[in-house]
Amino acid sequence: MIEYSSQPHYLVAVDCIVFGFDGETLKLLLVKRSLEPEINKWSLIGGFVGAEESTDDAAIKVLKKNTGLDGIYLEQFKVYGKPDRDPIERTLSVAYFALIDIKKYSQQLNADYHAEWFPINERPELIFDHNTMVADARKRLRYKAALHPILFELLPKKFTLPQLQTLFEAVNDMKIDTGNFNRKMNSTGLLVKLDEKDKSSSKKGAYYFKLNHKKYRSDFHLVFNLLPNLSLDL
Amino acid sequence: MIEYSSQPHYLVAVDCIVFGFDGETLKLLLVKRSLEPEINKWSLIGGFVGAEESTDDAAIKVLKKNTGLDGIYLEQFKVYGKPDRDPIERTLSVAYFALIDIKKYSQQLNADYHAEWFPINERPELIFDHNTMVADARKRLRYKAALHPILFELLPKKFTLPQLQTLFEAVNDMKIDTGNFNRKMNSTGLLVKLDEKDKSSSKKGAYYFKLNHKKYRSDFHLVFNLLPNLSLDL
DNA sequence: CCAAAAGTGTTACCTTTACACCCATGC
DNA sequence: GCATGGGTGTAAAGGTAACACTTTTGG
Numbered sequence: 001m002i003e004y005s006s007q008p009h010y011l012v013a014v015d016c017i018v019f020g021f022d023g024e025t026l027k028l029l030l031v032k033r034s035l036e037p038e039i040n041k042w043s044l045i046g047g048f049v050g051a052e053e054s055t056d057d058a059a060i061k062v063l064k065k066n067t068g069l070d071g072i073y074l075e076q077f078k079v080y081g082k083p084d085r086d087p088i089e090r091t092l093s094v095a096y097f098a099l100i101d102i103k104k105y106s107q108q109l110n111a112d113y114h115a116e117w118f119p120i121n122e123r124p125e126l127i128f129d130h131n132t133m134v135a136d137a138r139k140r141l142r143y144k145a146a147l148h149p150i151l152f153e154l155l156p157k158k159f160t161l162p163q164l165q166t167l168f169e170a171v172n173d174m175k176i177d178t179g180n181f182n183r184k185m186n187s188t189g190l191l192v193k194l195d196e197k198d199k200s201s202s203k204k205g206a207y208y209f210k211l212n213h214k215k216y217r218s219d220f221h222l223v224f225n226l227l228p229n230l231s232l233d234l
Numbered sequence: 235m236i237e238y239s240s241q242p243h244y245l246v247a248v249d250c251i252v253f254g255f256d257g258e259t260l261k262l263l264l265v266k267r268s269l270e271p272e273i274n275k276w277s278l279i280g281g282f283v284g285a286e287e288s289t290d291d292a293a294i295k296v297l298k299k300n301t302g303l304d305g306i307y308l309e310q311f312k313v314y315g316k317p318d319r320d321p322i323e324r325t326l327s328v329a330y331f332a333l334i335d336i337k338k339y340s341q342q343l344n345a346d347y348h349a350e351w352f353p354i355n356e357r358p359e360l361i362f363d364h365n366t367m368v369a370d371a372r373k374r375l376r377y378k379a380a381l382h383p384i385l386f387e388l389l390p391k392k393f394t395l396p397q398l399q400t401l402f403e404a405v406n407d408m409k410i411d412t413g414n415f416n417r418k419m420n421s422t423g424l425l426v427k428l429d430e431k432d433k434s435s436s437k438k439g440a441y442y443f444k445l446n447h448k449k450y451r452s453d454f455h456l457v458f459n460l461l462p463n464l465s466l467d468l
Numbered sequence: 469c470c471a472a473a474a475g476t477g478t479t480a481c482c483t484t485t486a487c488a489c490c491c492a493t494g495c
Numbered sequence: 496g497c498a499t500g501g502g503t504g505t506a507a508a509g510g511t512a513a514c515a516c517t518t519t520t521g522g
Contacts, residue, residue, distance in 0.1 A: 004269075004323055007282045009243035012315075012326060035238075048241045051324070055315030079313050079328050081246070081289030089238055090285070092246060092326070094313050146457075162474070180512060182475065202473040204519040223380075228512070396501070414485065416502065436500040437493040462485075 011091040014059045015046035015130065016074070017137035018067070020102035021154040023163060025119045026170040027102065028134065030126070031066065032114040037088060038127040044134070045115070046093070059096045066113050073099040073153040077140050078133075085129050093129075097137040099153035145171055146227045148220060149190055152211050160198050160206035161185065172227060180228060188224060189215050245325040248293040249280035249364065250308070251371035252301070254336035255388040257397060259353045260404040261336065262368065264360070265300065266348040271322060272361040278368070279349070280327070293330045300347050307333040307387040311374050312367075319363050327363075331371040333387035379405055380461045382454060383424055386445050394432050394440035395419065402461070410462060422458065423449050 018029035033043040045066045049058040056076065063072050080093045102117070118124065120138065125131065145151050151167055165181050185191060192212050197205030252263035267277040279300045283292040290310065297306050314327045336351070352358065354372065359365065379385050385401055399415050419425055426446050431439035 004245060004282070004325075007245055008285045010246055010283075011238060011241055012244055012246070048238070049244075049315065051242045052317055054317060055313060055326070076313060079289060079310060081283065081328065083286055083288060091238075092289070094315065160474090177513070178474080179476070179514080184511090199520090202519090203521045204472085204474050206474060225510090394501090411486070412501080413487080413503070418484090433493090437495085438491070438499080438501050439493085440501060459483090 008090075011086075011089060012049045012055070013046050013091050013093045014049060014055055014062060015044040015093050015095050015133060016059055016063055017095065017097040017134055018045060018063070019097065019099050019120075019137075019141060019154060020105065020117055021167050021170065022102050022117075024166065024170075025121075026167075027117040028120050028123055029067070029100075029105075029115055029117055030123065031116075033127060034114075041127050042124045043127045044130045049094075055094045059094070059098075063098055066115055067100065067105055069100060069104055073150070075144075078136060080129055080133065082129075087128075093133075095133050095137065097141060099141075099150065101154060101156050103156050142172055147223050147225070149188065149216060149224060149226070152190070152216065158194065158196070158198075158208040158210055160208055162201070162206050163198075164209075168227070176228060184226065188219075188226075190219070242324075245320075245323060246283045246289070247280050247325050247327045248283060248289055248296060249278040249327050249329050249367060250293055250297055251278060251329065251331045251368055252297070253331065253333050253354075253371075253375060253388060254339065254351055255401050255404065256336050256351075258400065258404070259355075260401075261351040262354050262357055263301070263334075263339075263349055263351055264357065265350075267361060268348075275361050276358045277361045278364045283328075289328045293328070293332075297332055300349055301334065301339055303334060303338060307384070309378075312370060314363055314367065316363075321362075327367075329367050329371065331375060333375075333384065335388060335390050337390050376406055381457050381459070383422065383450060383458060383460070386424070386450065392428065392430070392432075392442040392444055394442055396435070396440050397432075398443075406461060414462060418460065422453075424453070 020027040020029060029045060030042045031045050032040050045062055047058065047062045047065075049055055053061065056074075059074055059076070060072075063074065064070060074096050075098075076094060076096050078095050080095060083090055085091070085093070120134075123134070126134065141150075145168070151164075151171065154167060155163065161182050162178075164185060165176055165178060168181070169176055190212050191209040194208040194210060196208045198208055199205040254261040254263060263279060264276045265279050266274050279296055281292065281296045281299075283289055287295065290308075293308055293310070294306075297308065298304060308330050309332075310328060310330050312329050314329060317324055319325070319327070339351075354368075357368070360368065375384075379402070385398075385405060388401060389397065395416050396412075398419060399410055399412060402415070403410055424446050425443040428442040428444060430442045432442055433439040
């Protein structure tokens with residue numbers, strides 16, 4: 001029987017940075033940690049990787065358990081592998097960021113899992129290196145969102161251009177010129193204008209759009225320039 | 235004593251996709267695997283992560299051991315975490331891509347470690363999922379190289395514009411217009427023209443340039459547009 | 469009618485692309 | 496002097512940014 005002699009073995013966890021958008025601010029889904037150490041402190045949604053599952057599977061499972069949702073946009077972005085990042089025992093964490101339509105998130109589960117949305121700039125202190133993870137995830141989200149139409153994952157099926165613009169402004173902490181933004185978005189071919197208007201935030205009303213899913217899938221990998229004065233900072 | 239009960243533990247390895255450039259083609263540094271299973275088959279440079287080192291440390295160590303080089307450009311890009319990717323025992327692999335100036339690589343070590351450069355398109359079959367890793371690393375390199383001036387890491391201190399262009403063409407499998415390429419590169423402010431010329435490949439000779447390291451460091455994170463018809467495909 | 473938000477138009481400017489052209493020199 | 500690779504010039508087309516302007520409608 002071949003074996004890798006006496007190499008050390010470690011625990012492996014996944015942690016998910018779950019972004020949501022309520023129409024105004026970018027939010028983060030956090031849970032109260034249910035095990036020692038640091039029990040009852042705020043933490044990212046995470047869990048250990050089981051023997052029969054891939055890290056991707058583990059992340060999907062953890063998200064399903066905490067939000068009840070399937071088919072969430074999920075992207076592995078970094079491994080945190082410092083020997084002492086968990087004080088109890090060496091644990092590597094594979095970090096994923098997730099984008100979910102906050103409206104799909106059933107509020108009921110909130111109570112079950114002690115999960116809660118926080119505006120990203122008003123979040124509590126997190127355990128271990130989770131604060132760093134959030135900062136890294138945010139940079140990565142900005143980076144990716146400037147080049148790929150990823151932010152649609154955060155919006156409901158029907159959305160308006162002003163909503164979309166607010167989302168881009170929230171993610172990137174910047175003001176964007178409406179005229180240029182609309183032209184740019186319309187020119188991507190990703191938007192399908194609906195007849196219906198959203199009158200909740202103005203008298204004139206803003207047309208609803210939906211995503212052209214076929215084009216979204218086919219063009220997803222292309223590099224767009226969705227931001228003015230593109231200068232990211234990853 | 236707090237502990238994480240009976241969660242499973244796994245081996246953790248790092249694997250490095252090491253790119254080099256000889257002035258003509260993009261190359262990959264491979265080694266003959268020295269342990270069972272698949273002993274003597276070609277493999278990426280890798281090793282297990284020791285108890286006292288981070289994954290980054292482990293990657294640096296593995297590279298140092300196999301190339302004798304310090305200060306290599308190294309970037310973690312993905313974790314491979316399928317349960318059965320190693321047939322002997324579950325092992326997660328943290329993949330890094332590395333860029334080295336092939337001229338700095340001391341040929342002598344080649345013999346010591348059975349490492350060898352292969353043109354990227356004429357490489358042998360690799361063990362496990364290493365073929366996938368190479369494909370992924372190459373995509374990632376293209377992506378990053380289109381937006382950040384990362385390819386200078388592959389060049390010697392002095393280089394010419396035609397060399398730089400050949401490198402971009404090799405990485406991206408495309409022909410690039412010389413005039414436009416030169417103008418774009420010169421406009422970045424990253425190049426310092428030297429008085430000396432390289433006459434090895436033409437009668438007229440091509441001016442040597444060196445990298446403006448200060449500008450390289452300060453502007454590294456900015457998003458350039460270093461390729462024509464930018465349309466990547468990560 | 470007016471305020472306020474949605475959305476369009478206009479223009480100056482810059483970048484990109486394609487390609488023609490000039491330059492230097494060893495043979 | 497001419498072939499060869501190095502390097503510059505140019506003009507058309509397209510994209511970007513700034514901002515003025517029009518539209519709609521509830522109060």
